[in-house]
Amino acid sequence: MSSPEQWTRPEPGAGPAATAAQPSPEQVIAGLRATAEGGAELTQLLTPEGERQPSRFDPYLADIDDAALRGLYRDMVLVRRADRECNAMQRQGQLGIWVPLLGQEAAQVGSGRALKPQDMAFPSYREHGVAYTRGVDFRELLGIFRCTDHSAWDFREHGFHPYTIVIGNQVLNATGYAMGQKFEGKVGNTDPDGKPSGTDEATIVYFGDGATSQGDVHEGFVWAAVYDAPVVFFCQNNQWAISEPTERQSRLPLYQRARGYGFPGIRVDGNDVLACLAVTRWALDECRHGNGPVLIEAFTYRMDAHTTTDDPTRYRLSDEIEVWKHKDPIERVRVHLARTGGADQEFFDQVQADADAFAAELRDYCFNMPDPPPERIFSEVYAEPSAALDAQREEYLAYLSGFADGGEQ
Structure with a gap:
């Protein structure tokens, strides 16, 4: 064999x-x-059976008691419920497309909760869970996929940049931002007592395993290494770059690629929210202290299609999905809480009720979301007036006025 x-x-x-x-x-x-x-070097703190494992990263979970773990569980349940509702709304014609995160909740919630307010996150197009942890109103994500808006949130306020559709491009953007953090002296500082400053910053950028085959990711690694940029490269290896498995893209585990650039790489169980939280906290601290970039490979699995335009049954086997169902990120936390007495059935029932209410609010908002006027596509392009853009707007509006309905749908 x-x-x-x-x-x-x-x-x-x-x-x-x-x-x-x-x-x-x-x-x-x-x-x-x-x-x-995941291999012998997989960092795992909570097994699929819900058993807690000792780890060298335990100091980064000193504040995680039963209440905090219940909070992480609630985060993942609400994010999954919202994801499933958006997937259903796309099928009903309310969204133009949806990018599911089913199965990747632990990687996103764990790493997102590791960030501090002053940190900056650069997503691709699947990081709905990270957006949630950064305080972005989930309803503000809907405009992107309903094709009425492009990131309605204030990225400076939330420390969460707009979604990036071009594969891997956000890695260059994040690396440049992190270089700016270093040039402005926002890393490696100490307080009057000589302890690490609590105001130092770091950047995290999310991308998939398929993006590691893109030149933009390679260039980001090179620049970050050369300038010791405080950036965490967070690769969600969900095993499939649309229809190509990771094994068709790399001869080595993805986290080992960091060695060639001269910075640390680590593989973490992406279905273990505690491991993702602890390892990301460690990596961000490394960056804030001025120790340069870190690559995290979150070994997880995309349980649904790449997007709602994809049919995964054409390229992967059902047996593979069944294997990963036993590693469900939410179920292992539920089992751990139940086994240790950290939560009772009343808590789980309440979380499910909250999740259903959350989904209902999203649904009501989406179904009643007004279509913006056509001139809006011109109003948010430049900070100051542009004669060329004004001329384009007037030409387009004149074109629409020639229709019987004035261009209204």
Whole structure:
């Protein structure tokens, strides 16, 4: 039987590598086995069975008691419920598209809760859970996918930049921002007692495993390494870059790529909210203290389609999904809380009721969201008036006025 190593680097006479040709059935099985296992270097604090494991990162969870863990559980349940409601609304024609995060709640909530108010986050297009932890009103995400707006929130207030659709582009933006933090002296400071300053800043940027094949990500790694930029590269390895598995993109685990750039890389169980919280806190502290960038590979799984335009049944097996259902990020926290007496059934019922109410509010808002007037696409382009833009607006409005309904839908 092929090993995971044989998936990309077969022995002489063993047939072509999967990266170079159509994989054999044995290679497919080996690849699925590699997907299901995080490897010996996987950082895990809460097992799929809900058992707490000791770790060198435990000091970064000193403040996480039962109440805090219940809060993390509630975050994940509400985010998942909102995600499922938005997915349903897209199917009903209320949203143009939706990008599901099902299965990735722990990676997003854990890392998002690790951020401090002064930090800045750069998302791709799936970080709805991170947005939630940064205080962005979930309703403000709907305009993007209803095609009526592009990030209605104040990114400075929330420390959360607009979504980025171009694959990997946000890595360059985040690296540049982090370089600015360093140039402005916002890292590596101490208070009068010689202790680390509580006001130092860091940046985190989110991207998927598929983005690691993009040049923008490579360039971001290079610049961050050269300038010791305080940026955490947070790769959510959900195993599938749309329809291509990670094994078709890299001969090494993604976190090991950091070695080639000269900064630390670590693989964390992306379905373990405690591990994601602790490791991200550690990485952000490294950056705030002036120790340069860190790469985190959150080993997780996309339980739904890449987007609502995708059909995952065409490229992955149902057996693979069944394996990951046993590693559900929410269920392991629920089991842990129930087993340790950290929460009772009344708490779980209340969280579910809150989640349903949250989804109902989103649904009501979306169904009654007014369409903006056509001139709005011109009003938020430049901070100051532009003669060229004014001319384009007048030409477009004149064009619309030629229709019987005046261009209204």
